Structure formats: C-alpha cells, structure tokens
Amino acid sequence: MLSVEEAKKLLLERFSDYKFRVEEVDIDIIKNRILAEDIVSDINVPEFNRSTVDGYAIRASDSHGASDSIPSILDIIGEVRMGEEARLDIKSGESLYVPTGGMLPKSADAMIMIENTEKMDEETLLINKAVAVGENIVYKADDIGLGELVLERGRRISTEEIGVLAALGIRKIRVYKKPRIYTISTGDEIIDIDEKLETGKIRDINNYTLKSLITDIGGEVSGSSIIKDDYELLRSGLEEALRISDIVLISGGSSVGTRDYTHKVIESFDGDGVFVHGLSIKPGKPTIMGEGEGKLIIGLPGHPVSSIVVFNAFLKDYINSKLGTREIESSVDAVMDFNFPSSPGKTSYQMVKLELRDGRYYAEPTFGKSGMISLLSKSQGYIILEMHEEGIYKGEERRVYLL
Amino acid sequence: MLSVEEAKKLLLERFSDYKFRVEEVDIDIIKNRILAEDIVSDINVPEFNRSTVDGYAIRASDSHGASDSIPSILDIIGEVRMGEEARLDIKSGESLYVPTGGMLPKSADAMIMIENTEKMDEETLLINKAVAVGENIVYKADDIGLGELVLERGRRISTEEIGVLAALGIRKIRVYKKPRIYTISTGDEIIDIDEKLETGKIRDINNYTLKSLITDIGGEVSGSSIIKDDYELLRSGLEEALRISDIVLISGGSSVGTRDYTHKVIESFDGDGVFVHGLSIKPGKPTIMGEGEGKLIIGLPGHPVSSIVVFNAFLKDYINSKLGTREIESSVDAVMDFNFPSSPGKTSYQMVKLELRDGRYYAEPTFGKSGMISLLSKSQGYIILEMHEEGIYKGEERRVYLL
Numbered sequence: 078m079l080s081v082e083e084a085k086k087l088l089l090e091r092f093s094d095y096k097f098r099v100e101e102v103d104i105d106i107i108k109n110r111i112l113a114e115d116i117v118s119d120i121n122v123p124e125f126n127r128s129t130v131d132g133y134a135i136r137a138s139d140s141h142g143a144s145d146s147i148p149s150i151l152d153i154i155g156e157v158r159m160g161e162e163a164r165l166d167i168k169s170g171e172s173l174y175v176p177t178g179g180m181l182p183k184s185a186d187a188m189i190m191i192e193n194t195e196k197m198d199e200e201t202l203l204i205n206k207a208v209a210v211g212e213n214i215v216y217k218a219d220d221i222g223l224g225e226l227v228l229e230r231g232r233r234i235s236t237e238e239i240g241v242l243a244a245l246g247i248r249k250i251r252v253y254k255k256p257r258i259y260t261i262s263t264g265d266e267i268i269d270i271d272e273k274l275e276t277g278k279i280r281d282i283n284n285y286t287l288k289s290l291i292t293d294i295g296g297e298v299s300g301s302s303i304i305k306d307d308y309e310l311l312r313s314g315l316e317e318a319l320r321i322s323d324i325v326l327i328s329g330g331s332s333v334g335t336r337d338y339t340h341k342v343i344e345s346f347d348g349d350g351v352f353v354h355g356l357s358i359k360p361g362k363p364t365i366m367g368e369g370e371g372k373l374i375i376g377l378p379g380h381p382v383s384s385i386v387v388f389n390a391f392l393k394d395y396i397n398s399k400l401g402t403r404e405i406e407s408s409v410d411a412v413m414d415f416n417f418p419s420s421p422g423k424t425s426y427q428m429v430k431l432e433l434r435d436g437r438y439y440a441e442p443t444f445g446k447s448g449m450i451s452l453l454s455k456s457q458g459y460i461i462l463e464m465h466e467e468g469i470y471k472g473e474e475r476r477v478y479l480l
Numbered sequence: 481m482l483s484v485e486e487a488k489k490l491l492l493e494r495f496s497d498y499k500f501r502v503e504e505v506d507i508d509i510i511k512n513r514i515l516a517e518d519i520v521s522d523i524n525v526p527e528f529n530r531s532t533v534d535g536y537a538i539r540a541s542d543s544h545g546a547s548d549s550i551p552s553i554l555d556i557i558g559e560v561r562m563g564e565e566a567r568l569d570i571k572s573g574e575s576l577y578v579p580t581g582g583m584l585p586k587s588a589d590a591m592i593m594i595e596n597t598e599k600m601d602e603e604t605l606l607i608n609k610a611v612a613v614g615e616n617i618v619y620k621a622d623d624i625g626l627g628e629l630v631l632e633r634g635r636r637i638s639t640e641e642i643g644v645l646a647a648l649g650i651r652k653i654r655v656y657k658k659p660r661i662y663t664i665s666t667g668d669e670i671i672d673i674d675e676k677l678e679t680g681k682i683r684d685i686n687n688y689t690l691k692s693l694i695t696d697i698g699g700e701v702s703g704s705s706i707i708k709d710d711y712e713l714l715r716s717g718l719e720e721a722l723r724i725s726d727i728v729l730i731s732g733g734s735s736v737g738t739r740d741y742t743h744k745v746i747e748s749f750d751g752d753g754v755f756v757h758g759l760s761i762k763p764g765k766p767t768i769m770g771e772g773e774g775k776l777i778i779g780l781p782g783h784p785v786s787s788i789v790v791f792n793a794f795l796k797d798y799i800n801s802k803l804g805t806r807e808i809e810s811s812v813d814a815v816m817d818f819n820f821p822s823s824p825g826k827t828s829y830q831m832v833k834l835e836l837r838d839g840r841y842y843a844e845p846t847f848g849k850s851g852m853i854s855l856l857s858k859s860q861g862y863i864i865l866e867m868h869e870e871g872i873y874k875g876e877e878r879r880v881y882l883l
Contacts, residue, residue, distance in 0.1 A: 104673065108692055122853055125679055159709070160669030162679040178669060178782070180680045220853045227857055236692040237856040237883055240784050243688040244853045248673045266563030266581060270507065270651045276528055276565040277583045285646040289511055289639040306562070379581070381643050405834065405841075405860065405882055407810040431808060438808075450525055450623045450647045453640040454630055457808065479808055480640055 078355040080464060081390055081424045084366065088395055091352060091368055097323065097399055098254045104242055107234045109295050110252035111400045116228040118245055121218035125163075126181040130213045133172040133194055133202060134163075134185035137210045148203040153196070157182070172202050181214060188213035221245070231401035253400045255297035258392075259318035260287045262303045263311060263329040263339065264379065269303055282381040283328035287388060294393045296324075312342045319346070319370045324392075328377040328384045339376040343367040351376075357464065359425045361387040382445050382452060386426040386459070389478075407479040408458070411438035417469040419462045427469075428456035429477055440477055456480060481758040483867060484793055484827045487769065491798055494755060494771055500726065500802055501657045507645055510637045512698050513655035514803040519631040521648055524621040528566075529584040533616045536575040536597055536605060537566075537588035540613045551606040556599070560585070575605050584617060591616035624648070634804035656803050658700035661795075662721035663690045665706045666714060666732035666742065667782065672706055685784040686731035690791060697796045699727075715745045722749070722773045727795075731780040731787045742779040746770040760867065762828040764790040785848050785855060789829045789862070792881075810882045812861070814841035820872040822865045830872075831859035832880055843880055859883060 079087065099113040128134065135151060143149040156174035157163045163180040167173055172189075173182050181188070190213065193206040221227055227245065228238055234252070242250065260283065268278045270285075284301045291298050299322040304314045311327075318325045327339055344350040346369030353366035360383040365376035375391070377384040397403060411431055419425055429440040440460065445452030458477040462469065469475065482490065502516040531537065538554060546552040559577035560566045566583040570576055575592075576585050584591070593616065596609040624630055630648065631641055637655070645653065663686070671681045673688075687704045694701050702725040707717045714730075721728045730742055747753040749772030756769035763786040768779035778794070780787040800806060814834055822828055832843040843863065848855035861880040865872065872878065 104688060105691070108695065120677060123682075124677060157680075159667060160680050160682075178667075178682060227853065235883060236689050236696065236788065237859060239692045240685045240689040240788075240856045241853050243673055243685045244683050244784075244856075246673050246677060246683055264562060264581075270646055270649050274523060274527060274649060277560075277563050279526075279563075279581060280647050280649055282643045282646045285507060286639050286643040288508070289642045292511065293639065381647075385639065385643075405812060407882070409808055409811055410813040450630065450644050453643045453647075456640060476812075479810065480638060 078357050078362070079353055080357045084353050084356055085391065085394060087352060088366065088373070088391065089398055091349065092373055092399070095323075095371065095373075095399065097256055099251050100254050101249050101251050104239060104248050104250070107239065107250060107252060110234050110255075111295070111402045112228055112230050112232045112234065112238075112250065113253045114251040115226055115230050116242070116245070116247065116250065118221045118223060118225050118227050120221075120245065121223050122221040122244060123215055123217055123219070126185075126217050127215045128175045128177060128179050128181055128188045128213060129215055130188055130190045131177050132175065132188045132190040132213065133204070134167060134175045134181045134188055135172045135204070135208070136167065136169055136184065137187040137208050137212070139169060140187070140189060140204055140207045143204050143207050145205045148195070148205045150197075151202045151204060153200050153202050172204075186210045186214075231403075233402050233404055255295055256324060256396055256399075257299035257322045258291045258296045258324045258326060259299045259322040260284045260291070260301045261311075261314060261318060261325065261327045263306060263327060265306045267303050283377070283379070283384050286381055286385055287326055287328065287377075290385065290388050290392070294396055296392075296396065306338060308338055308342060311338055312345055315342055315369070315374070316346070319372050319374075322372065324373045324375070326375050326377055326388070329379050340365060343369055343374050343376070346370050356387070357423045358387065358390065359420045359423045361390070361426075362423075380449070382428065382449060389459070390424075390426065408476050409438050409479065410474055411440040411477045412474050413460075413469050413471055414439045414441045415469070416471050417442060417462075419466050419468045422464060424464050425462040426459050427462065428452060428459050428480075430455050431457045431477060438477070440475070481760050481765075482756055483760045487756050487759055488794065488797060490755060491769065491776070491794065492801055494752065495776055495802070498726075498774065498776075498802065500659055502654050503657050504652050504654050507642060507651050507653070510642065510645075510653060510655060513637050513658075514698070514805045515631055515633050515635045515637065515641075515653065516656045517654040518629055518633050519645070519648070519650065519653065521624045521626060521628050521630050523624075523648065524626050525624040525647060526618055526620055526622070529588070529620050530618045531578040531580060531582050531584060531591045531616060532618055533591055533593045534580050535578065535591045535593045535616065536607070537570060537578045537584045537591055538575045538607070538611070539570065539572055539588065540590035540611050540615070542572060543590070543592060543607055543610045546607050546610050548608045551598070551608045553600075554605045554607060556603050556605045575607075589613045589617075634806075636805050636807055658698055659727060659799055659802075660702035660725045661694045661699045661727045661729065662702045662725040663687045663694070663704045664714075664717060664721060664728065664730045666709060666730060668709045670706050686780070686782070686787050689784055689788055690729055690731065690780075693788065693791050693795070697799055699795075699799065709741060711741055711745065714741055715748055718745055718772070718777070719749070722775050722777075725775065727776045727778070729778050729780055729791070732782050743768060746772055746777050746779070749773050759790070760826045761790065761793065762823045762826045764793070764829075765826075783852070785831065785852060792862070793827075793829065811879045812841050812882065813877050814843040814880045815877050816863075816872050816874055817842045817844045818872070819874050820845060820865075822869050822871045825867060827867055828865040829862050830865065831855060831862050831883075833858050834860045834880060841880070843878070
C-alpha cells in the first residue's frame with residue numbers, strides 16, 4: 078500500500094509521456110484555462126508618454142522655485158483631448174492641458190496637477206508648486222515593452238490575465254484542452270436519480286459529485302454511466318470510456334467482489350494494468366490506480382465521501398502537474414475546536430464545518446459513520462493530517478481546504 | 481464621501497425591495513447557484529437498516545463471550561445480495577452474509593466483520609469477537625429522516641450539495657436566476673481588442689475584466705458596450721442596458737468631464753439618481769452609485785485596477801446579501817514582507833504577490849503607478865487596511881484575499 082506522496086509520484090512517472098492537447102480559444106471564454114504558450118507583447122504599453130492626472134504638461138525646469146507666494150507663469154498654448162495624438166509641442170515657458178490618460182507632447186517631461194495651478198485667462202497659467210522630471214507621467218513602454226514576456230505558458234487564466242490580454246489587443250490564445258474525464262458508478266444496487274427507489278437499492282451519488290469535481294478542476298466530463306456488477310458489461314463500458322477520455326474514474330462498492338471485477342477489467346486492457354493497490358489514506362484505502370490503453374484509470378471507493386476525498390487528494394495535483402500550472406488552494410486558516418488522534422501510517426482527511434467568531438474561523442469535525450448525507454451537507458472544508466503527525470490538539474491553528 | 485461600510489449599508493437599504501427572480505434548474509447545471517427553496521426530504525436515508533462492512537448479520541446477544549479461544553457457533557442460513565431486499569430473517573443462533581451497503585434482516589441488531597469470523601462449512605460460522613447492538617450498522621433514517629430539512633434556502637450549491645440532492649433523488653431544484661449585469665466602458669480614447677491601436681487610443685480592458693468578475697460571483701453578463709463621451713449616446717446606451725439587466729456597471733475615465741456625463745445621465749432616469757458621490761476607498765475614490773428605473777447603476781473608475789478593487793469590495797457582498805447566501809472567502813494567511821502606511825480615513829486595498837517559503841506564505845506589494853499591466857500580471861491577492869488602521873508592519877500576519 079502506497080502513501081499519498083508515493084502514489085502521486087508514481088502517477089506522474091507512469092504518465093510522463095501522456096500529453097494533453099492544445100486549442101485556440103477566444104478571450105471571452107478563457108476563464109480558468111491554462112496557457113499553452115508564452116505571451117510576448119508586440120506593442121509598447123503605453124504606446125505614448127501618458128498623463129496620470131488631469132493637469133498641464135510642462136517642462137519641469139519651468140516650475141523650479143514655484144510656490145503659492147511666488148508662482149511661475151506659463152503660456153497655455155492649447156489642449157490635448159482624450160484619444161487624440163498630441164500634435165502641438167511645448168517650448169520653454171509653455172504648457173498644454175492634458176486629461177488623465179491623455180498623451181503628452183514630445184518636449185514635456187512632467188505633468189502638474191490642475192489643483193496646483195490657476196488659470197489667469199485662457200492663455201495664461203499660474204503654477205504654485207515645483208514638479209520633478211517624470212512626475213505624474215507614465216513613459217512609453219514603462220508598463221510593458223515590445224518583445225517582453227508578459228504571461229508564461231502554464232499560467233492559469235483569471236480576471237487579471239484577461240485584463241492583460243485585452244490591454245495587449247490579443248483576442249485568441251492557445252490553451253490546453255480540458256482533460257476529458259469519464260465517470261462510471263458500478264454496482265447492482267445503484268440506481269439513477271429518476272428511478273424508483275426500491276428496497277435494497279441505493280441512489281447513484283458518485284457520478285453526480287465526481288462530475289461536479291471534474292468541472293471544478295477544469296476538466297470536461299466526457300461521459301457518465303451506471304454499470305452492473307458484471308465483468309463483460311464493465312469491460313465494454315470501460316472500453317468505450319477509454320476511447321473518448323484521458324482519464325476514467327470507476328467508483329464501486331467497497332465489497333470485495335466489486336473490487337475484484339474492477340481490478341480484472343483494468344488488467345484486461347493493453348498497458349501496465351493496476352499499479353496502485355490500496356492507499357495509506359483515510360478514508361479511501363481501497364483505491365486502485367492503473368493504466369489501460371495508455372490512459373489513467375482510477376478505481377475509487379464506493380462511499381461518496383471517500384471518493385470525494387481521493388479525488389481531491391490526487392486529481393487536481395495530477396492535472397496541474399501535467400499542464401505545468403500551479404494554484405493557491407482555496408483555504409482559510411482556522412482554529413481547531415477539537416482534539417483528534419491521527420491514524421498512524423496513513424494520511425487522514427478530516428471533514429470539518431467552520432464557524433466565524435470575532436474575525437477568526439473555528440473548525441469542528443463532521444463525522445459520517447451513520448450520516449453520510451448529513452456529513453456532506455454540513456462539511457465546508459477538510460484538514461489533512463500527514464502520516465507522521467500524532468494528531469490535532471484543540472486550539473491549534475491549521476489550514477482548512479475549502480470544499 | 482462615504483466609507484465602504486456606509487456605502488454597503490446604503491446599497492442594501494436603497495434596494496431592499498429589489499427581488500431577484502427564481503427558476504427551476506436540472507441538477508447537472510446547478511453548480512454555484514443559490515437555492516431559492518428549502519429542500520425537505522421525502523424519504524428516509526437509508527431506507528433500510530444497512531451494513532457498513534462485509535460480514536454477517538447476527539443478533540448481538542449471540543456473540544456475548546465469543547473470543548478466539550472460545551468462539552461462538554452460528555448457523556449460516558443464506559446471504560443478502562447487493563441491491564436486494566433481505567427476505568430471510570434470522571432467529572437466535574442464526575446468521576446471514578451481508579455485503580457492505582447491503583440490507584440487514586429484520587431481527588438482526590449487529591453486523592460482525594468477516595475478518596472476525598471463520599466459515600467451518602457452508603452452513604456453519606465461527607465468530608471470535610463479541611459485538612454490541614448497533615455495531616457496523618446504519619439504521620433506517622439515521623442519516624436523513626422523512627420530513628427533515630436538509631438544505632436551506634440561500635445555500636450555495638457545491639459538490640456536496642449536489643451529492644445530497646442525488647441521494648434524495650431530486651433532479652430539479654428552484655434556484656435564483658443569475659443576476660443580469662451589463663458593462664459599459666466610456667471614453668473617446670477607448671477602442672476594442674480588434675481595433676487598430678492608433679496614437680492616443682487605449683484598449684478596452686474594463687469590459688473584459690468586469691465580465692470575468694461578473695461570472696465569478698455567479699452573475700450573467702447581459703451585455704457589454706463601448707460608448708463615446710457623449711451625453712445622448714451614453715443615455716441611450718444606459719437605457720437599453722437597464723431594460724435588460726438588474727445592475728449596470730459604467731467604467732469611465734477618471735477625468736472630471738467623463739464623470740460629469742455619467743452623473744447627469746444617471747440623474748436623467750426615473751428614480752433616486754446618484755446616492756453615492758465618491759468613496760473613502762483607495763484606489764477607487766471617484767466611484768459613484770445610483771438608482772435608475774429601479775436598477776442599481778455603479779460608475780466605476782476608469783483605471784482597471786481601481787474598477788476591479790471596487791467591484792470586489794461591493795458586488796459580491798451585495799449579491800450575496802440579496803440572495804440570502806454567504807460564502808467563505810478564498811484567502812491565505814501570509815506574513816507581510818513590507819512596511820506599508822495606511823491612507824488615513826480611507827479603506828485601502830493593496831494588491832500583493834505571494835511566495836511560499838518553508839510552508840508559509842509571504843506577501844509583497846505590487847504597485848501600479850507605471851505598470852498597470854505588470855501589476856495585473858503579478859498580483860495574486862489583496863489585503864485590506866481598514867480606515868482606523870495605522871499601517872502594516874513587516875513581519876505581521878494578515879489575511880490575503882485571493883484574486
């Protein structure tokens with residue numbers, strides 16, 4: 078039985094050659110996609126010396142010694158309008174009105190804010206403050222220079238990156254195609270949402286929760302099915318799933334019988350077969366991982382909370398590593414309101430609910446032995462106890478990963 | 481000029497009667513939607529007494545005193561298969577094989593794990609451990625009882641809630657319609673992505689960043705346009721936007737001229753007009769908020785970073801309050817790697833970049849006076865300095881809200 082770390086490493090080794098494909102996509106739908114190319118600027122930003130204030134473009138030396146009591150006097154020779162080129166240039170002793178964001182005339186080397194000036198008449202300006210060279214100006218290429226690397230391959234696209242691309246005038250970019258992930262729920266007892274709940278039957282939960290998690294991590298659900306505990310049915314279902322997916326997730330009953338089927342079916346395909354037989358993880362011990370037809374197949378536990386935990390423990394990191402990206406996990410630091418012993422030799426994932434008191438978060442465990450649905454509806458996050466840890470002490474602060 | 485808190489309060493007061501509508505949606509697309517109804521269970525979960533292990537259903541009293549050296553002996557009268565009703569019942573001295581998740585016979589009050597048993601032959605079972613009543617069993621309705629409130633109105637739907645609904649056999653639920661939000665970029669200098677960048681022109685960034693933020697908070701972009709600095713054009717553009725939206729965001733130049741247009745145009749509609757004229761926020765001071773035709777109109781600053789900050793400061797909380805939902809902000813606690821003075825009398829939002837060192841996050845400020853695009857591409861989060869705070873000291877730990 079491997080540890081979580083060992084299994085993560087093995088996953089990446091076994092699939093080191095597996096490549097996710099690339100596609101070109103419009104800026105309006107690139108949210109959360111991963112850049113598959115470096116973005117290099119083909120323009121200067123700004124393209125011109127730009128004012129950061131409403132005021133007058135001047136030569137800084139003309140303002141030396143200016144004060145309220147002894148203002149400097151300059152000629153106003155005109156104005157620059159927003160969106161227009163600055164056609165006039167200023168000689169020494171001259172000034173030009175420029176609005177915030179407007180272009181400066183060639184010989185101007187500073188902007189004086191309108192609040193520090195007074196118009197005597199349409200052609201005469203008093204300035205009551207000295208300004209330094211470069212004051213209130215953003216110079217051409219100060220922000221981004223032509224040829225500069227602005228966003229690197231592997232960058233996850235969020236609002237800020239979208240702003241950068243819009244500023245650079247880039248409408249389409251190359252991103253990694255969403256990993257195609259298929260979900261199979263196995264078990265004679267499993268029925269779908271719309272089926273009548275007969276005695277002994279259990280509703281399919283895993284297909285729905287896993288499909289939600291797949292979209293969370295930027296994947297695409299390539300398909301989803303419920304398959305009975307039958308070798309042939311499972312094999313042909315898996316064969317079809319493998320054909321149209323990068324990864325297949327099979328969640329099954331925890332009973333020994335079902336696990337045997339899944340194991341044998343994975344082994345029946347070309348490839349390395351099962352290479353992880355159980356994990357030192359709690360919950361989620363009976364997880365298996367394998368390779369068939371070059372694709373990753375994970376046999377998740379049947380218990381919905383266990384399959385959510387194993388998915389969270391592995392899939393996000395695996396996809397991020399393959400696409401060369403990282404992310405800061407959605408989390409909050411919380412004070413543990415409980416003592417909790419660890420499970421020696423296992424990495425434990427404990428679900429918690431959070432309470433905000435006096436600006437700090439406090440976490441309490443949620444347990445699911447009897448109440449799996451209650452657990453799901455009450456849990457807001459989880460903490461991770463590493464293999465070597467003794468446990469959690471009430472009052473200590475830990476990172477809670479948000480569900 | 482109002483503080484952020486005062487403006488938030490005023491927003492909710494002014495729009496206390498504004499209602500967002502409701503729609504019925506399929507479970508496959510309810511991710512991140514907000515429940516508009518209470519979900520009450522119309523079934524018991526489990527519907528039957530269920531085993532949590534592979535093992536034998538017995539009467540607990542039959543196992544009293546059992547041990548390795550002196551095992552108890554029971555008759556095996558059959559098995560229950562997954563997904564099937566338990567038709568046989570056990571008398572004292574009898575046992576029935578039940579797999580994990582399988583249904584227990586009526587008179588069984590405990591499950592003994594298969595690991596604690598030994599089959600002498602097909603009809604004889606040795607048990608070597610005493611079990612208590614209720615051991616390894618989830619009783620009917622232990623998880624959810626018929627008529628129990630499981631998910632409350634205002635709950636944000638995530639993976640766990642989807643699992644709950646699937647377990648309850650609920651395929652469609654009533655959720656709040658996504659708030660329809662329209663974005664207008666104003667300014668003679670603004671051009672769209674595909675237009676040729678002429679001297680003096682600036683690319684539209686705000687429409688793209690705001691559209692991204694709108695989907696972040698669960699809104700729907702009802703439309704988006706660039707409008708020149710012209711009263712009539714802005715008024716007719718805003719009129720159309722108001723007709724099809726719940727909220728309209730107008731981002732404009734910081735120059736005094738553009739702000740005047742926006743102010744006058746808002747006032748020209750039926751309604752309370754502008755009720756927030758500037759905010760004690762940095763950046764974002766020249767923000768205005770108003771009401772026209774019963775809808776919320778926000779005049780955001782033209783600077784993309786400022787408009788992102790103001791959006792983050794107000795829209796998420798406003799929408800969440802109107803839909804009666806809350807969320808835990810994605811954040812990390814980080815050590816500040818810098819001293820930073822506050823701006824007295826203002827709430828400051830400072831963008832930072834994060835570095836992970838020895839398991840702790842460290843934050844450094846990103847500044848944007850010259851480099852707005854560089855700022856956007858480097859910032860990963862922001863910290864909030866409240867009005868009363870003196871500043872940030874290097875080494876102190878603060879919450880960094882993730883962008």
